[in-house]
Amino acid sequence: MLSSLVGRLLKAKLVGLNSMVMSLLVSGSLVLATGGLFHVLENKRPLEEINRTKHLKFDIVVVVLSALMVAGLTVWLLDGFVRIWLTNNVLLFDSIVSQPLWLRITLALVIGDLGYYIAHRLMHTPPLWRTHVFHHSIQEIYWFSGLRTSAMNSLIIRLPYLVAMCMFAIPASAVAAIAVGLGMVNFWVHSNLNISLGPLNYLFITPPFHRVHHSMAEIAIDRNFGNILSCWDYLFRTAVEPSAELNISEKGFDVESNQVVRQLVGL
């Protein structure tokens, strides 16, 4: 009796582990395939001459360390207590659950993206700048370099989307898929890709638009904060149109070697 119960528990755990490994493999392959696609596109339509290998080793180490810290912090903070608390406390109305999933996801992404815009603006003010300065040390901007963020930065920018997902009762499986999608958005906005979406530039962030955010030119300081939607920047008058001059302008603060660890953690 006891052995069959233990057997069933072990089997359930193994099935859970298998599905976790599977979802990691699927999302990892998707992310790599997207990175490969951006690599090809960047070679076809570059915004500026860049040296991808200049800081590559540094960024690989950063990504591994940051992923370990963020994964640990996310599981501990967001996916555990915080997620349960949010699920029980921030659901807008019970009737939301009966709305179609696509509608709930769209609304959650719009609200979450507004939250991201606000959080990003706050990270450009003194108390939170220390969590974000590391991201602004990128000098060669292309799809992979955008992953250079501090652990605290990654945690803070996940919060608005997570709260919005809980407000609209998005199931955990969809949240995981959206997280992969947001990773691809990060590749997209940092890609060295000369592209315009025409009138949709006023709705969606493009690589040239986010590149302005990284420029050290005076006109570009504290501008273009959005992540998915550019309409927040146009609405709150923080948008600066990209230009050829801004694309090639100087980018990135130097990081003192004794500051790397502090900046990586973001404290």
Ligand SMILES: [Zn+2]
């Ligand atoms: Zn910023």
Ligand SMILES: [Zn+2]
């Ligand atoms: Zn960026």
